Amino acid sequence: MKKPLIHLMFAGIALVIVVAAYGVWFVMVDTENAKARSIAGEIETKSQDASRIAEAKAALAALSDDESSVSSHFISANDVVPFLGSLTATGAALGSKVDVVSVGADSAPTAGQSHLNLSVTISGTFDSVERTLGALEYAPYDIKLKNLSLDTASPGNWSVAASFSVGTGPASSTPHVAPAPAPAADPTQ
Secondary structure (H helix, E strand, C coil), X not given: CHHHHHHHHHHHHHHHHHHHHHHHHHHHXXXXXXXXXXXXXXXXXXXXXXXXXXXXXXXXXXXXXXXXXXXXXXXXXXXXXXXXXXXXXXXXXXXXXXEEEEEEECCCCECCECEEEEEEEEEECHHHHXXXXXXXXXXXXXXXXXXXXXXXXXXXXXXXXXXXXXXECCCCCXXXXXXXXXXXXXXXX
């Protein structure tokens, strides 16, 4: 009868070993599951961060497009000389002569925006002077006519003295203002 009792004892010891091994295995699996849940949470957080970053980049790209379209209405410090050249070229293309009398920075910026104070004289026929004045006044810039004086120098020859305020933007390395094309040479002269 000892043999069945020994077998029962071995079976009991084996059962205890198996239950202990199962407990150790269960704790190891639960630990790894906890690590996996933690990593899954981190992945979810990183995914949310990545989607917020992508949304921010898209908003920044849209803002950049808006900023470049708005900044095209301002003259930057780098663009003053080409802008003045375009005024002269515009007048010549419309049959009048534009002389820049003075250019200066506004001493007191308004609403956080500085301006360029510009005085010009425009001379030529009445039609050419008015067309040039209109072209300058309605140019696609933040430009305001501050003062205007119209005079006839001689019959058929008109002269305008005008002062403008032109909005200036931040300095950039590439000019936003392209000078107007030079008029074709007059073959009669």
